[in-house]
Amino acid sequence: MASLRVDLSLPLRAFDLELALEAGPETVALVGPSGAGKTSALRAIAGLARPARGTVECGGDVWFDSERRIDRRPEERSVGFVFQEYALFPHLSVEQNVTFGGGRADGLLRRLRIEHLARAKPSELSGGERQRVALARALAREPRVLLLDEPMAALDPHTRGKVRAELHDLLRELALPAILVTHDFEDAAALADRVGVLVDGRLRQLGAPAELLGSPADPFVAEFAGANVLDGIAESGPVGLTRFHLDAEHVVYSTDEARGRAALVVYPWDVSLARLAADDSALNHLRGEIVSLVQVGNRVRVRLPFLTAEITAASAQRLALRPGETVVASFKATQARLLPAD
Amino acid sequence: MASLRVDLSLPLRAFDLELALEAGPETVALVGPSGAGKTSALRAIAGLARPARGTVECGGDVWFDSERRIDRRPEERSVGFVFQEYALFPHLSVEQNVTFGGGRADGLLRRLRIEHLARAKPSELSGGERQRVALARALAREPRVLLLDEPMAALDPHTRGKVRAELHDLLRELALPAILVTHDFEDAAALADRVGVLVDGRLRQLGAPAELLGSPADPFVAEFAGANVLDGIAESGPVGLTRFHLDAEHVVYSTDEARGRAALVVYPWDVSLARLAADDSALNHLRGEIVSLVQVGNRVRVRLPFLTAEITAASAQRLALRPGETVVASFKATQARLLPAD
Amino acid sequence: MRALFAALLAVATAVALAFLLLPIAAIFLRVPPGDLFGALGHGVTRDALLVSIKTSAVAHAAVLLIGTPAAYLLARRRFRGRGVVLTLIELPLVLPPAVAGIALLAAFGRVGLLGGELDALGIQIPFTQAAVVLAVAFVESPFYFRGAIAAFEAVDGTLVDAARTLGASPARVFLRVALPLAAGGLGAASALALARGLGEFGATIIFAGSLQGVTQTLPLAIYSQFEQDFDTALAISALFIIVGALLLVTLKLYGWLRFASIFRSRFAPSTSS
Amino acid sequence: MRALFAALLAVATAVALAFLLLPIAAIFLRVPPGDLFGALGHGVTRDALLVSIKTSAVAHAAVLLIGTPAAYLLARRRFRGRGVVLTLIELPLVLPPAVAGIALLAAFGRVGLLGGELDALGIQIPFTQAAVVLAVAFVESPFYFRGAIAAFEAVDGTLVDAARTLGASPARVFLRVALPLAAGGLGAASALALARGLGEFGATIIFAGSLQGVTQTLPLAIYSQFEQDFDTALAISALFIIVGALLLVTLKLYGWLRFASIFRSRFAPSTSS
Amino acid sequence: PITVFAAASLTQVLPRIDKGPRYSFAGSDQLAIQIQQGAPADVFAAASPKQPELLFRNGLVRKPVVFATNKLIVLVPRANPANIRTVYDLRREGLKIVIGDGSVPIGTYTRQILDALGITAEVTRNVVSQETDVKGIVTKVALGEADAGFVYLTDAKPVASRTRSIALPAWAQPAIRYEIAVVKASPRPEAAKAFVKKLLSKRGRLLLKQAGFGLPEQA
Ligand SMILES: Nc1ncnc2c1ncn2[C@@H]1O[C@H](COP(=O)(O)OP(=O)(O)OP(=O)(O)O)[C@@H](O)[C@H]1O
């Protein structure tokens, strides 16, 4: 079974992209803010951008090796590339697009449920349909590696859910090394076996979604994973606790070790709300006015000056929360992780 | 306090946009799939598109009235428009952009925390910064109505969270009639007092986010709000229940009334999972293989052939769920709403 | 203020159109419709028309055939001194026609730069239709180049990247992606160039001379008619304008469609390929 | 195959460049460098150079001043028959210079269409510098129009919409948004037009005659020099090419920057405004 | 100053005779057209009687007078690759000969002399271009592109360094008369007449002679 091994350095305008990863028949997601170098990474693997140094190998053979002066042309590497805006050929029909690289279309079109569109031009398709055509085209040549650049970004969230599910199943079936670029952590978690967080060309962390959620390597990753990140000063506190000063009056405690400037990470769903501070030593309390309430599904996101809490719609009802009212947000010292500040 | 009153019909390529709504000093979101007519609606209000018939009024004065042959020019209506991709003037500095329409910049720049960018050109800004400049520019002339076309779409979800919060507060402070176009239901729920679902130029439903979640007017709205929508045939069942056939073997029950083709709506968080069907008459059971598991925050989305369930990470742990295993999804007949099929 | 500006625009447009079209209209007013087609009767006119069509066709074909790939290369490759090259290509635009003619003689004439080499091959260019073709090509090609390079630069690079990741060779990328997508711009440029070539006078008469039925194109014929019979000259001119207009219209409105479709059909993929 | 295609492109480019540049190079080989600057000595040359510069400047200014707003209107308004108008504007491109000259005479000559009216106003155009200006403007304006219209069409419509929702009057939209954003394209078109205008010969000699110091532009001077001193004529031609090249380079490489900056500075908003 | 429209072949001599006026040199026919179109010319000096007489008939100019005559010669490149010694060598196959178009004076004269010499057929076979303009002929010979061309004696001067002239038998020479006329519309008829006088004066005739023109027998 082919596996992809990448270890390269690619100079970009503002910084160098340093990427080292190995992918078996699995999906690895690259997430990160705009301009982090995600697309550039895919381009380097496909041979559309030339790294300054490093290697790119797939299964046995070498696609790029700066030392051995090897640099196979994109058309000689066997990659399927789904581009950020799909880059379908506007002057060719769906079928012609899919068979552009040779191979037959009908099987793929049927499988992706777009055979009825074979004669249509890309301009006549909806976002979701375009994405499937792009996939079909990328797969038509039975590539050994699949590269997807924000395959969902161009979709409206309505179709997005469906498409995400389909893509998930497809990737599982194909069982090829697939690199999926996205800047949406949820997409990444939904589609990938492992997620890498890329910032300014550096991989901050690479691991299973749960891993990133459970133990984020740095505040940035945590924030990306949806956590509250609070800056402050850490100092040693009572028995095995670290005292963390958000500002002059607000202090919280964490079971993690840290000194000096640091970042405190706590997930919204680990924060509970009450009218009055339950007196419980192991608990951190932050009193504040409710800025906003947002219902998401059966939960409600309550935004407070310092952090956001996510509680069930039921308990929000029970507490009869309204914007402007003062509540107490509580979370366990064990759920307050301390990370070195960025 | 000015209020915006719109009742117009605008011919578009594929269909006519029919929009009637009244907005006080509140934020009304228009959500809907791509091509629904959202942008066109804003353009009509701003005077950039001319409706075939109808009226647009703000506070006392009339901006458009097909009968009375009134059609004020965009520059004579007092609207602040934040465009889909911001449409900042690339050749002007941030300050020049903001003061383009006259007025002073510094106050707004400070308030939006971009005074340090006053001299920068738009091309040098990040997505989040651009969005703030666009807001500042739209507000500089102290408009009486604010129109925002997907103000978040161009942001990567990382900055998105922050910006969403800021925008929320800003809209509250301004207390102007604001129409916010988005195709993300979550953005809508987070930012708007009322949400209108626009499909093919028609308002399917207009109400508070909770309202749309609680009683969606049709399957489409429900789906947009994140519900499972299952098609099938309804027939009268035992005592006050409706029997609903998903297909030959699968049957569920609902307390709603319906006959013939219909859509069954159930939210993922109302679906519980178990290894064995608890024998409970009022409960619907659907047995199926797990297609995928995705952790989102402290919850796990479990996708099954017919529907998706959302359970806590904890119970997912307890059940030790794995893809491919068979589980039973259960939901109450009272939580299974029946709607006429589209 | 608003009204003022609107008026200003309208006036400017009116003036511009009047200025450009009045002279052309004037010619027609000078020509009795009879003469217009009477002109076609003239043996001179017919010969000239044939020579013009023949030479323009050949020259234009050559310009398209060589200019298109050249423009593609110049549009895609980024090399130092590219700006200079692009400017040099436009240099012929500045040349007064007479100078252009001299220049061509100096290069391809019997005693010109390549005179010896050409002689050796037994090739003599001046005073032949080949000379007309060269002259026309020389003056029209800069126009085609400009447009073609712009058209190719406008082709979305990611489409080219996509084609490459799909295993397309550079040739295939050119034929199947770049060419069809640039077809619109190429068509327009081609029309402009052809128009300019048809009207070519100065370079031709100096480099190719003027011999009825051989090197005398319509513009040359018109010119020699002035000396004899002003009215016929005007008639031919009017005729010429009509031909030119038809040409522009067809090429501009339908040309690029044809252009595009040619490539689509010609190079459209067949699932069997 | 791959190599073949690469070679093909390279060859095409080489051929194209050679074909366009060889003649120009050839002229220089014909001219002893001495003569080159000797030519500048000639009173004729100096006079002609002045006339050329003066008339080109005026004509070009007029074309920019009237052509720019007109192009803006034609680019933004969508009206029936727009395609026709756009084609008519390019018609002068097809005209052989001589015909253009006749056409101008037929329109503005003393016995021309407007002859009476102009006479009444005591205006006589033919054989004055005004005539040179008109001739130059007539042949160069279609080039500017083409480019300018394209440049304005390329301006993102939503930026215009944005300006309007910000209360900008049409005039303000034009000056502050459309013009600066189109500056690049306008600069290029302007360069092309100016270049073409400088080389103008046929229309000028017929419509304006060739009076030294009055209507005799450089191209005309070169022509008349053939009558007197062949080598000087060649020298002036070479000189002319150099001037043209410099012009193109400056305009192309720096021109549009200047162009753009002019508008930026001129129309840049001041918070006080 | 008055404006003189003069045939191109007078480009050098006229300013020597009188540097006062403004001159516009071009093909006689072009000048004629321009005058018909209302060009502000005071004097019209043509390389043949044809156009002045025409304009006279149309009442645009006063009575033309002959002020100079010219001769035809055969112009060959200095290198003379075709090794042409006499006009009769022009009959040789495969030469490149340039003559004037039938529509312009130089062309008509050339045909006349060829007929007189009785070599029309053979020479015409070798004609590669019929120019609408003497300059065209001179240029092509001067640049060595053509083996020979028929031009006015006076046209040889500017290209003397590049060409040599072969005389033609006097008996075969057509009468080539340059005529000058004052334009009726001229606002300064006196100055115009004065210019014509200057041209016909002793000094004028001398300078014309030096320039290689022939002179009409005094009237
Ligand atoms: N060809 C190039 N040469 C040099 N720098 C480049 C090139 N292309 C892009 N860059 C720079 O590299 C950085 C990363 O670009 P890239 O498109 O890879 O980011 P990204 O992560 O894909 O962003 P997005 O999420 O917006 O697509 C950007 O700062 C960009 O300006």
Ligand SMILES: Nc1ncnc2c1ncn2[C@@H]1O[C@H](COP(=O)(O)OP(=O)(O)OP(=O)(O)O)[C@@H](O)[C@H]1O
């Ligand atoms: N000027 C126009 N005239 C006619 N039809 C138009 C015009 N502009 C857009 N349309 C059509 O109107 C429909 C709605 O377009 P609109 O941009 O309003 O959709 P939207 O809801 O904003 O979509 P998106 O979410 O992708 O922005 C589309 O089908 C489009 O083709």
Ligand SMILES: [Mg+2]
């Ligand atoms: Mg990218």
Ligand SMILES: [Mg+2]
């Ligand atoms: Mg929109």
